[in-house]
Amino acid sequence: MRIIVDAMGGDYAPGPQVEGSVRAVQELGVEIVLVGKQDILQKKLDETGYTGNQITIRDAADIITNDDEPAKALRRKKDASIVVAANMLKNGEGDGLVSTGATGGVLAAGLLIVGRIEGVARPALAPVLPTDKGPALLVDGGANADCKALNLLQFGIMGSAYANNVLGMKNARVALVNIGAEEHKGNDVTRAAYEMLKKAPVNFTGNIEGRDIMDGAADVIVCDGFVGNVILKLTEGLAATLLRNIKTMFMKNFATKLCALGMKGPFSEFKKKMDYTEYGGALLLGLKHPVIKGHGSSDAKAVFSAIRQAQKFVSAGVVEKIKEDLEKMEETQYGIES
């Protein structure tokens, strides 16, 4: 299996991208194509001491950044690393794609170059949220700021296929983010989506409120991309704020500093549980081939995890599973109109 790594995007690129790729080749047995500026990547690769032939480099002179308007950049920067990488994926020169570049660029390349699975109205960004009971999949984490009920239905179906086949869940619990637990709660879109999800080939457990998300009350958390983006970033921000406050508490005086030493072990365990880098990146669900969007601040471990995630995605045949489930839905009264 060959994974294409867009090695130029991300806060610390291309160091972690190259190092994570070397580790992936050694531990996962995959081949890697690094896409980006040839000379820079070759130099980084040499620095790691890797001399095998499982990693190749594809030259790409340009980069799409957060300052670019994605769709425009896609047309103008034909030689940007994410554009080259997405075209390779489309043309079968690799089985999956990992990028830690600008989200807009990755989304646009996925949508416009790699393309949607037939029947999928809107692909979604699906990051993994660390909850108290383990990882949960958030669909949509920010790709679609406005959604119809049909989109939410498909997010549930696609998320369920991924959770069951890649995250190793059995009969993943799919829940709809809402402002109350009762069936009639919410707005027109969530009420219609509720009705559709009840009839979908997923284990739909009903509405989930904000307060239950972190408790691990669901495995696949369905919402529009606006709400999902707020959930994702609020969680990150609140966790950071709380951890910073706890650190300040431990630095207060001599006694609390002693405690800091005593608590080091349990705290590391907890931080590991809540560490997003353990879970790789966010999937683009609904594309013809697997695309993983890693966090911009990914370190080598996060890049490695994202590559492992792409590998599992391919091995498990998630794209085929999604197609099958969508076809099942077509047979019910809520047909899929793309």
Next chain:
Amino acid sequence: MRIIVDAMGGDYAPGPQVEGSVRAVQELGVEIVLVGKQDILQKKLDETGYTGNQITIRDAADIITNDDEPAKALRRKKDASIVVAANMLKNGEGDGLVSTGATGGVLAAGLLIVGRIEGVARPALAPVLPTDKGPALLVDGGANADCKALNLLQFGIMGSAYANNVLGMKNARVALVNIGAEEHKGNDVTRAAYEMLKKAPVNFTGNIEGRDIMDGAADVIVCDGFVGNVILKLTEGLAATLLRNIKTMFMKNFATKLCALGMKGPFSEFKKKMDYTEYGGALLLGLKHPVIKGHGSSDAKAVFSAIRQAQKFVSAGVVEKIKEDLEKMEETQYGIES
């Protein structure tokens, strides 16, 4: 000044409602009318040992609960405590109203009995979020699951008036919840609201992302009620999950238990900072008279804080301030159509 207290709603009613009222009479110099079942309230009041004449009781035989469909319950349960209380407020038998009852009932009574300020399209629920830098006002916290840009504009104006005049802020920073910091981000509604807020008589500081909310990057956080409800409940849930995990860490072994003792002081301070009961309840912004919705699980201190909040709301003349600011907006190109 006389505050009407709906004493029958809430998880532990009417104990905390009566006790909080007694404290308010003693410390704030307000008069209180307790609304609810006469005999039960009189018994509770006697138990507190209060013998003054600043607290009176108005009998109301019924209660609206979370199981009721609010608008229907309002018509059918004419003798419910929140209905009686709202009618008293409307008729000038009190200056403000505090209820810890079912949110739907309080909202419906506020909207349909107390009534909107002329020009306000949609009143909003405005809870106080404890952030790292102090309290921030979240508007809308859950009253309107669907919003237009005009609603968001008015939420900003009303929230600003309250923050400056009651929360003691100078030139409160008003920010719009969005999925990116840049002006063009978001959906049609947030983009239009952004344009309107730029021209509003408030200190609009632009978009705010989920990750910056808990940092205290804004004083008035504007969003639709769906997103606001998710923010509110996710914050509550995440804080509870993290605190529970920290407790578990401290109970791990003898050394960590010793640390728990050492950290008790700093932790209490931190919990106080993050304690919603410090800040009273959620306002209903945009009504003709002040209505405060306290948390269902309010203790006596939270009820006391909510009464103090109602007192400040009345003294500061926030309703008049909101009217003035809305009139200023009418003179600009974004007139208020109710």
